[in-house]
Amino acid sequence: MAALTTAALLAQGPGAPPSGAGAAPPAPTELATALNLSDAQVTSLIQLQDSKRTQMEPIAQQAATQRKALAEALAKTNPDASAIAAILVQLQKLKTQMDTVNASFVTQATAILTTDQKTKLKDLQTAQGLIPAVHQAEGLNLLARPANAPGPGGPGGPGMGPMGRPGPPL
Numbered sequence: 001m002a003a004l005t006t007a008a009l010l011a012q013g014p015g016a017p018p019s020g021a022g023a024a025p026p027a028p029t030e031l032a033t034a035l036n037l038s039d040a041q042v043t044s045l046i047q048l049q050d051s052k053r054t055q056m057e058p059i060a061q062q063a064a065t066q067r068k069a070l071a072e073a074l075a076k077t078n079p080d081a082s083a084i085a086a087i088l089v090q091l092q093k094l095k096t097q098m099d100t101v102n103a104s105f106v107t108q109a110t111a112i113l114t115t116d117q118k119t120k121l122k123d124l125q126t127a128q129g130l131i132p133a134v135h136q137a138e139g140l141n142l143l144a145r146p147a148n149a150p151g152p153g154g155p156g157g158p159g160m161g162p163m164g165r166p167g168p169p170l
Contacts, residue, residue: 027042027046028042028045028046034120034124035113035117035120035121035124036120037113041112041113044112045109045112048105048108048109048112049105051105052105055101056098056101056102059094059097059098059101060098062090062094063091063094063095063098066087066090066091066094067091069087070084070087070088070091073087
């Protein structure tokens with residue numbers, strides 16, 4: 001049973017690139033403001049992210065192939081436990097490769113920052129941990145959503161239809 005649970009979790013694709021991973025991310029204007037990044041730093045960080053994406057793509061493709069093989073192996077009438085175990089081992093190796101690549105790029109990206117910027121980044125990381133509490137406070141009407149936030153109350157919120165166009169009255 002534990003093997004099937006592990007198989008199911010790994011089949012979900014840990015470390016898989018997010019949807020739209022091939023698209024270039026938007027310019028990090030808010031981050032540049034929050035950390036007081038120079039244009040050269042922003043350019044370096046974007047180039048580093050592009051390099052990371054290039055290194056991760058073949059690993060992610062291999063992981064997708066292994067997840068498909070795992071799903072097919074699990075779907076068989078009589079699943080072959082040794083074949084499933086071999087696939088799980090390969091998936092774990094690919095996850096380890098992705099973790100190693102990611103850790104390397106985190107180190108490189110952090111090295112671009114000044115000491116003051118690293119301190120501000122730690123503050124952002126602390127704030128990141130509060131995001132669930134903020135969402136819950138918004139849900140209980142203790143906090144109002146920012147006017148520029150996506151979703152209800154922001155762009156595309158009530159009164160807005162698909163693609164941010166006016167929708168039916170509420």
